[in-house]
Amino acid sequence: MIKPLVTLVGLLHKSKISEQVRYASQALPQLSSEKYNIKRKDFGTIKSSDVSYFKSILNEGRVLTDENDVMPYNIDWIKNCRGQSTVVLKPQNTAEVSAILKYCNEKRLAVCPQGGNTGLVGGSVPVFDEIVLNFSLMNKIESLDDVSGALICEAGCILENLDNYVRERGLIMPLDLGAKGSCHIGGNASTNAGGLRLLRYGNLHGSILGIEAVKADGTVIDCLKALKKDNTGYHLKHLFIGSEGTLGFVTKVAVSCPVLPKAVNLGFFGVENFENILKLYKSAKSSLGEILSAFEMADFDSINSTVQNLKLPNPIADYPFYVLVETHGSDDVHDGEKLSRFLSKEMESGLIVDGTVTSEPSKMQTIWNLRESIAGAGLVVGYVFKYDVSIPLKNYYDLVPILRKKVGDKALIVCGYGHVGDGNIHINVTVPKYSQEIASVLEPYIFEEVSKLNGSISAEHGIGFRKPKYIHYSKDKSALQLMKDLKQLMDPNGILNPYKVLPDTV
Ligand SMILES: O=C(O)CC[C@@H](O)C(=O)O
Numbered sequence: 001m002i003k004p005l006v007t008l009v010g011l012l013h014k015s016k017i018s019e020q021v022r023y024a025s026q027a028l029p030q031l032s033s034e035k036y037n038i039k040r041k042d043f044g045t046i047k048s049s050d051v052s053y054f055k056s057i058l059n060e061g062r063v064l065t066d067e068n069d070v071m072p073y074n075i076d077w078i079k080n081c082r083g084q085s086t087v088v089l090k091p092q093n094t095a096e097v098s099a100i101l102k103y104c105n106e107k108r109l110a111v112c113p114q115g116g117n118t119g120l121v122g123g124s125v126p127v128f129d130e131i132v133l134n135f136s137l138m139n140k141i142e143s144l145d146d147v148s149g150a151l152i153c154e155a156g157c158i159l160e161n162l163d164n165y166v167r168e169r170g171l172i173m174p175l176d177l178g179a180k181g182s183c184h185i186g187g188n189a190s191t192n193a194g195g196l197r198l199l200r201y202g203n204l205h206g207s208i209l210g211i212e213a214v215k216a217d218g219t220v221i222d223c224l225k226a227l228k229k230d231n232t233g234y235h236l237k238h239l240f241i242g243s244e245g246t247l248g249f250v251t252k253v254a255v256s257c258p259v260l261p262k263a264v265n266l267g268f269f270g271v272e273n274f275e276n277i278l279k280l281y282k283s284a285k286s287s288l289g290e291i292l293s294a295f296e297m298a299d300f301d302s303i304n305s306t307v308q309n310l311k312l313p314n315p316i317a318d319y320p321f322y323v324l325v326e327t328h329g330s331d332d333v334h335d336g337e338k339l340s341r342f343l344s345k346e347m348e349s350g351l352i353v354d355g356t357v358t359s360e361p362s363k364m365q366t367i368w369n370l371r372e373s374i375a376g377a378g379l380v381v382g383y384v385f386k387y388d389v390s391i392p393l394k395n396y397y398d399l400v401p402i403l404r405k406k407v408g409d410k411a412l413i414v415c416g417y418g419h420v421g422d423g424n425i426h427i428n429v430t431v432p433k434y435s436q437e438i439a440s441v442l443e444p445y446i447f448e449e450v451s452k453l454n455g456s457i458s459a460e461h462g463i464g465f466r467k468p469k470y471i472h473y474s475k476d477k478s479a480l481q482l483m484k485d486l487k488q489l490m491d492p493n494g495i496l497n498p499y500k501v502l503p504d505t506v
């Protein structure tokens with residue numbers, strides 16, 4: 001029997017979740033440089049004459065130097081990293097970014113780019129005293145071609161604002177993340193952010209048509225074409241997508257926006273074991289075909305942590321695993337029937353034990369909210385070691401029970417969830433407090449195992465500050481050397497987002 005959705009109590013809005021998460025741990029995290037034993041590189045140090053120069057080009061209000069004002073820009077939202085910057089700059093346009101970088105390059109002052117600061121690998125906060133270049137005031141939409149779907153905007157536009165804007169004009173943004181209310185499109189581009197519907201709309205290397213970026217020496221690189229086809233030599237935009245601000249700072253993007261689907265349907269299912277999830281994924285691809293837009297999974301501990309820690313409602317009973325299947329299509333009746341037929345068929349086969357399908361926006365929002373809140377749920381009760389890995393599907397869930405055993409009762413929660421359709425699992429290990437002892441049980445073990453399984457140690461969150469020393473588990477020496485050569489060419493003084501992405505030795 002298909003169970004209807006239970007009455008759903010008030011939707012917990014994302015801003016409330018972040019507030020809960022914020023208040024859960026008011027203590028300042030340890031300095032990144034001490035926690036991870038990092039030595040400061042040989043950059044210049046900021047003098048009052050530098051601050052005066054920045055004030056002369058930006059004006060007083062857009063140069064923050066007061067310790068209390070600067071503090072939030074030094075800390076990442078999961079409270080894992082803390083930098084020691086004393087200056088935050090808020091440019092309003094590309095020319096200002098260019099002037100800042102030109103000056104910093106001449107003075108050998110290191111700079112950390114920052115969008116919404118929603119990253120999970122410490123890429124958007126400084127490590128030492130790097131100047132924070134915050135993009136929040138570069139938030140203008142320049143144009144939208146509602147025929148081709150090409151949107152051109154500045155880097156500091158918030159993803160959700162862009163999505164609302166294009167939705168009113170019959171389009172959607174090609175990516176959707178739990179952090180959409182805060183993350184910036186420039187940060188999304190720089191980190192090649194993945195998200196919930198990559199399965200359907202692809203990654204940003206495909207959706208970004210063009211980019212404007214500023215190199216370390218202040219040169220503005222104009223690759224801001226909004227063309228689907230432009231085969232004129234090297235595809236330079238790709239250098240800035242996913243390089244996390246180490247080769248240049250993204251200032252504008254041209255994004256290809258898909259059409260707003262007329263029909264959206266969502267199913268939320270209880271599943272007995274992981275093998276059945278894989279069978280279900282295969283069946284979903286063949287039963288739902290071109291309308292499949294998301295296929296996500298979460299284990300019991302993931303959903304339970306949002307229910308217990310954030311008091312979110314679970315519309316179905318407790319099961320070892322949960323699957324969320326979404327369709328985007330153009331025919332409401334046809335798509336709804338397709339998903340309901342899929343549910344009935346797989347309940348009969350036993351792959352789905354219990355489930356619900358809905359096309360009601362508020363109910364869909366409640367289910368998505370449950371899934372998107374897993375990332376923050378552990379932070380309410382402790383420190384979370386976060387892993388974001390790609391693993392071939394047959395081994396996708398293997399590491400979760402192994403890690404559970406390895407950390408034993410030192411962990412409050414060990415859970416696995418993620419984007420099955422992309423072969424990307426997130427493993428979160430929540431402990432009462434960060435401890436080096438637990439860290440060394442988990443790392444590098446987890447990366448060694450991922451490497452043995454031919455996976456990637458970073459599926460969608462990037463390398464940032466947390467993973468350069470593990471990058472060799474997923475990248476060959478020859479490729480790492482080319483990365484270093486590119487860095488040398490584009491940022492010879494190494495001022496752009498230092499201590500991030502590239503390992504010290506190849
Ligand atoms: O925090 C995490 O581990 C994952 C965050 C995000 O990528 C998600 O899919 O929810």
Ligand SMILES: [Zn+2]
Nearest residue numbers: 195419426460
């Ligand atoms: Zn994810």
